[in-house]
Amino acid sequence: MRFDLVDLKLFTHIAEASSLTRGAERSHLSLAAASTRIKNLEEHVGVKLLSRSSHGVKVTGAGETLLAHARRVIRQLEQLSGDLQEYASGVKGHVRVFANTTAMSEYLPAVLRTYLVNHPDVTIDMQERLSPHILRAVQEGAVDIGIVAGNLRAEGVEMMPYRNDRLVLAVALSHPLAQRKRVGFIEALKYDIIGLPEASAIHTFLQGAAADLQRSLRWRVQVSNFETACRMIEANVGIGVLPESTAVRHAKSMALSIVQLEDDWAERRLQICVADLAALPLFARKLVDLLVEDGQGRQD
Numbered sequence: 001m002r003f004d005l006v007d008l009k010l011f012t013h014i015a016e017a018s019s020l021t022r023g024a025e026r027s028h029l030s031l032a033a034a035s036t037r038i039k040n041l042e043e044h045v046g047v048k049l050l051s052r053s054s055h056g057v058k059v060t061g062a063g064e065t066l067l068a069h070a071r072r073v074i075r076q077l078e079q080l081s082g083d084l085q086e087y088a089s090g091v092k093g094h095v096r097v098f099a100n101t102t103a104m105s106e107y108l109p110a111v112l113r114t115y116l117v118n119h120p121d122v123t124i125d126m127q128e129r130l131s132p133h134i135l136r137a138v139q140e141g142a143v144d145i146g147i148v149a150g151n152l153r154a155e156g157v158e159m160m161p162y163r164n165d166r167l168v169l170a171v172a173l174s175h176p177l178a179q180r181k182r183v184g185f186i187e188a189l190k191y192d193i194i195g196l197p198e199a200s201a202i203h204t205f206l207q208g209a210a211a212d213l214q215r216s217l218r219w220r221v222q223v224s225n226f227e228t229a230c231r232m233i234e235a236n237v238g239i240g241v242l243p244e245s246t247a248v249r250h251a252k253s254m255a256l257s258i259v260q261l262e263d264d265w266a267e268r269r270l271q272i273c274v275a276d277l278a279a280l281p282l283f284a285r286k287l288v289d290l291l292v293e294d295g296q297g298r299q300d
Contacts, residue, residue: 003044003073005077011070012071018057019057049062078094095125096144097124098126098146099129099147100128101128102149103162129201130204134273136154149268149271156276160272160292162270164270165243165268166243168242169240170230170259172233172234172257177257181260185209186213193206193220194222195241230242233256234255
């Protein structure tokens with residue numbers, strides 16, 4: 001049974017977008033051409049790969065099997081291309097990275113700046129996700145490199161230590177909690193919260209932490225970044241849960257008090273995860289090496 005690489009990439013794009021139209025666009029094909037290719041692919045394998053509805057498309061059980069193999073084939077071809085291009089004038093490649101909020105905002109910008117200066121022909125697609133989602137995406141081959149928080153493990157995923165991370169409470173100097181050294185999250189829930197948008201990983205994480213306590217968060221303001229959140233906190237509009245490195249950095253220029261959270265989940269260990277380090281293209285492995293080096297040199 002032979003498979004066309006264009007068909008495999010098209011099927012992967014459609015599955016990831018849950019849309020035939022968007023999958024066709026990502027593959028630079030017309031909708032009609034993409035539909036014909038998928039129909040021919042299904043006839044070739046003898047089973048339905050996609051179920052179609054007015055809401056889009058969904059991968060069938062057989063489609064999930066094909067998707068897993070297609071991702072591995074595409075990744076191996078990217079590795080072959082990357083390794084060979086190392087011998088040419090320059091590497092051209094694409095690396096997909098998923099990370100949690102803390103890594104995205106605090107650690108990765110400096111690392112990626114260094115990496116991209118040294119690899120001008122490589123592009124990076126970096127997206128923020130919750131740690132369990134990141135681990136699953138790495139396991140399924142949907143992403144090359146993940147940065148997750150906690151002692152997560154998954155079959156077929158290699159884990160490497162990155163950094164120690166903790167979440168703290170930031171409050172205005174005049175806030176009732178400002179003189180406290182430590183406080184439980186359940187007590188913090190009595191106050192209005194300044195947070196990031198619902199799409200952010202830390203927003204969803206805190207929602208879950210509150211739900212575990214059978215409480216809800218009193219969102220006062222949701223802003224686009226930690227700096228704006230800190231300015232709102234400084235003005236005593238509300239309190240916020242932030243990465244400690246973020247809170248310490250902004251406390252140098254803003255009137256903020258940093259209070260330790262007593263909850264076990266506030267102490268976190270960031271890890272780098274990949275499905276198979278040896279199978280990554282060389283330019284992606286170099287990014288992993290840089291991340292490992294960054295973590296070893298700047299452990300909190």
